[in-house]
Amino acid sequence: MDINDLDFENVGSWPALYRGVFIALAGALFAGAFYYYVTIPQLEQLKVVEDKEHTLKENFKVKAALSANLEAYRAQMVEINIIFEGLINKLPSTKEIASLLDDISFIGGDNGLQFKSINWGAKKDVGLSVEVPISIQVVGTYDQLGSFAADIAALPRIVILDNLRLSKGSKELLTLNVIAKTYRYKNKKAKKKKGKK
Template sequence: MKFDFTKLKEMNDLDFEQVASWPFEVKFVVALVEAILIGVLSYYLLINDKLPVLEKEQANEIELQRNYEAKYRIAANLKAYEEQLVRLQADFSSMLKSLPTSDETPGLLDDITYVGTSAGLKFKLLNWQQEIPKEFYTELPIQMEVEGSYHEFGQFVSNVAALPRIVTVHDFSIKQDGEVLKLSLQAKTYRTAAAGTVSGGQTK
């Protein structure tokens, strides 16, 4: 059916009691305007207030999807995680065994003295310093000063690093006093946080 725009001129003379006799073009335009008005009113009265809720739920849906994907990856690799956990626990247990207990820490001074004198060094100072508590362990610094040659210093540091208990060496300082070389350094050993305290000692 051809749309006759000239019929729209009759809209000003239409009788609303004779809607059935209105031209098709006029009925179409009136229905279109009513549909637009109903759509606009429906949007502002029914939909507009619900949009923030919809946006919140959409964001929540995305977050839930991410959580699901993360949990799915964990579940899919659960066996590998369990095996890795067993390995980590074994490594942690092995490391704990390498940390001296409160009964063993005084013996470390004897061990350090032994490897030092075996390397040809002469001890001038061997002293426990203040303990430093950490979250999972306690740090036990040892300040020492020795006299000897460069070769003896190197042998000594190598022997300290090879001790069965964990001992690290820090803050090297070498000075020459006449014909004598003096090495000052700090060694650190570690004890689990749950272990007892260490009494300080000093050897000169």
């Protein structure tokens, strides 16, 4: 029997060999379509879910490690807060900044220096604090200037000497131009008020 003689409307009357081939081809086409339209999207969805599961597991591991060390982190935060409070307390208050000029003048006089000028500079906002510069010009010997710098560093409040410029004067005297910078914590007042309540 020739393939052209096959009646596609009456497949049941075909010879067994042709019926078997037709059923095998139809089954293969159906299986291919099923795999392409049903199985592949499900496999892709499974991959997405597996990736999500992997991410969640990694997040869980990180959080488990953090929670295992939670007490140590809390103790560390307490320690950091104590250090931070200590540093904030080393920053001068508004009243102490006003008296800082007198302290610097006293230290300079105590070390035998002559003040040519001492003036407040423009305040500068630097985030959590306000930078308060003091422009200083003094005349003295090398040793006197060294003692002056050491005594400024020994003040209980943070004072930084910046932009130091030395120039030679008469005899053994040197002229020092320097900016003494101190910082005031912006939220100090608010913190003190909260503590009083």
